[in-house]
Amino acid sequence: MKRSLALSLAVTLHVAAHAQMSPDSPLVQALRNGRASTALPESRGAQLVAQKIQQQTKSQGDVTVAFVRISRFSSQPRCGRVGYALFQASSNTYWPQFGGQMNVCDDGTPPLRSCKGSTALVAAESQCSDGTFPVDTPEIKAAIAKAVEGGSMTGEQFKAQFALRPKKGGVTK
Numbered sequence: 697m698k699r700s701l702a703l704s705l706a707v708t709l710h711v712a713a714h715a716q717m718s719p720d721s722p723l724v725q726a727l728r729n730g731r732a733s734t735a736l737p738e739s740r741g742a743q744l745v746a747q748k749i750q751q752q753t754k755s756q757g758d759v760t761v762a763f764v765r766i767s768r769f770s771s772q773p774r775c776g777r778v779g780y781a782l783f784q785a786s787s788n789t790y791w792p793q794f795g796g797q798m799n800v801c802d803d804g805t806p807p808l809r810s811c812k813g814s815t816a817l818v819a820a821e822s823q824c825s826d827g828t829f830p831v832d833t834p835e836i837k838a839a840i841a842k843a844v845e846g847g848s849m850t851g852e853q854f855k856a857q858f859a860l861r862p863k864k865g866g867v868t869k
Contacts, residue, residue: 719804726763726778727800733760733783749784749791757786766797769835772808772817775801777839797843799836807836 718724725732736742736759746759762783768776781795799807808817809830818830832840 719802721804722761722763723778723780723798723800724802724804726765726780727768727776728802730765732763734763736760736782745782745794749782749789753784753787753789755784755786757784759784761795762790767839769799769807769833769839771833771835772801774803775799775807777843799839807833809833809836 722732722734736746749759750756760783761780763778763780766777766779777797777799779795779797782791783789801807806820809820809822810817810833811824811830812826812828814824817833818824820830822830824830
């Protein structure tokens with residue numbers, strides 16, 4: 697099955713929206729309990745992929761987004777890294793190419809970050825006293841690097857991958 701960049705983006709946005717909306721989201725539940733799942737996004741593209749998966753597996757079982765805790769951060773024990781992928785329980789099949797990893801805390805917010813020259817941790821969306829924005833802590837940078845070594849994209853690669861530009865003739869790549 698071809699990898700669908702649009703579906704990967706839809707699943708990622710679906711996961712991110714749930715992570716920010718509620719401490720009871722599946723992403724946060726997986727951080728707390730080790731595993732969780734939720735229905736696939738209702739978009740037309742996601743439902744078409746679910747149908748293709750059902751055809752491929754010869755099972756009409758639901759296709760869901762499955763979440764699993766990868767690790768907790770020792771410096772921020774209420775936070776950790778959670779992976780997600782499409783999953784069909786009836787065929788016991790995962791599709792990691794339609795997934796990714798995210799850092800999250802048990803209240804649904806991103807982990808705290810640090811400002812240059814300070815050991816204090818601050819909210820990810822804050823601004824440092826020198827006017828810059830905080831950066832990931834060394835522990836979180838290491839978790840991201842490990843994910844990239846395992847085949848995940850960096851934030852910059854993700855942005856570049858989804859910066860769709862029209863080709864000649866109006867077709868996007």
